[in-house]
Amino acid sequence: MDAGSTIYKQSASRLTVIAHLCGILAIILMLVWLLHYRGGIEYHSDNPDRVFNAHPFFMFCGLIFLVGEAMMTYKTISSAMIIQKSIHMFLHLIALCLGIVGICAVFRFHDMIQAEDVYSLHSWVGLSTFCLFCLQWVLGFFTFMFPKAGKQARASMLPWHVCGGRALLYMATCAALTGLIEKATFLELKHHRESRLINFTGLFILLFGIFVDLSVALARYV
Secondary structure, three states: OOHHHHHHHHHHHHHHHHHHHHHHHHHHHHHHHHHHHOOOOOOOOOOHHHHHHHHHHHHHHHHHHHHHHHHOHHHHOOOOHHHHHHHHHHHHHHHHHHHHHHHHHHHHHHHHHOOOOOOOHHHHHHHHHHHHHHHHHHHHHHHHHOOOOOHHHHHHHHHHHHHHHHHHHHHHHHHHHHHHHHHHHHOOOOOOHHHHHHHHHHHHHHHHHHHHHHHHHHHOOO
16 A cells, blocks of 8 residues: 555544544434423324424434445445445445434324425425435445346446435435524524524534545545
């Protein structure tokens, strides 16, 4: 490994650590917000607000945090390529399942309060991201795992798979930020501790997405 590759590898490793920290902080802040200020998380509750709270939590944990962790698998898991690839695929599958729960929660919330579905920019971006994520996972599974395409086809597909994953992470981050803004607007929060908590949560979500992407981008030069 030449000096340039060593520098890129060290930089990618440092960025991966920072990404982990930002992701964990975002989860902690979101839990403080939902449990302390919004009354808790309960999908089967008779309280529509508690049902809604399952939406941001599961969507962030699935389509942003776990997806980001899956993208960094090749930096964080020191093992054979097939093990790394399997963990990468499995984390994305868990993310997909959590995304389904999160989307069902918001539709259930809208039914409980008799609100219209899919009317905002947040919902358009979020639903588009989820549908594309499902397509990305299916194509990736059949191309790289089973039944697995030919070597040339995999080589041709890989750059698109990587770039598509990076784009989807940014789309999911955009959906999360617009969702937080939308919720804060509905709650009419201004100069309040809860509004600052939401802002910091959004900031760490954004930083997580940025550092994951930088880590993945630099790793390509190693």
